[in-house]
Amino acid sequence: MIVLEPAHLREIVSDCERAFPDEACGLLVGRTEGACAARAVHVAEVAKSANVAEDHRGERFEIDPALRLRLERTLRGTPRGVVGLYHSHPGGSAQASAADLERAWEPDLAWLIVSVLDGQAVQATANLIVNDAGGAYFAEVPLRTSNWRETGRGAPIEARGFDLPDPN
Numbered sequence: 001m002i003v004l005e006p007a008h009l010r011e012i013v014s015d016c017e018r019a020f021p022d023e024a025c026g027l028l029v030g031r032t033e034g035a036c037a038a039r040a041v042h043v044a045e046v047a048k049s050a051n052v053a054e055d056h057r058g059e060r061f062e063i064d065p066a067l068r069l070r071l072e073r074t075l076r077g078t079p080r081g082v083v084g085l086y087h088s089h090p091g092g093s094a095q096a097s098a099a100d101l102e103r104a105w106e107p108d109l110a111w112l113i114v115s116v117l118d119g120q121a122v123q124a125t126a127n128l129i130v131n132d133a134g135g136a137y138f139a140e141v142p143l144r145t146s147n148w149r150e151t152g153r154g155a156p157i158e159a160r161g162f163d164l165p166d167p168n
């Protein structure tokens, strides 16, 4: 599960819409609780990146390595770290692609993927990398903003107008 503030999700969504038809990308800073596919990734900060890929259309993005380095340096010795990344799929679905999997060489990073159609973000997914006997693959996990809450039946509903604390 990825949990983030509504304002952070809006920030990501507007970055992805702004970049259209190119791919937007950035890093997620926060902390991780638990392990493997059951872990919860709590986002505390969104760090937008320039897309430094030579070809940023058609499934190509590359986060600025200088940004990553700068963040790692700033976060050293704090409880926070780089816990994930986001990027957009202009004209594509929000599901992780084969190209994404090829580049998912950091199993600890959560992937937030935003589908942007005609310049408008239409869907976002949260994905964690799972490594098992069958190899590595992306598992789609719940994406929650901190103002969502679980109902008794376990279905998530948005608590509009309420300022609920982080459910975790």
Ligand SMILES: [Zn+2]
Binding pocket: 059, 087, 088, 089, 096, 097, 100, 113
């Ligand atoms: Zn992708």
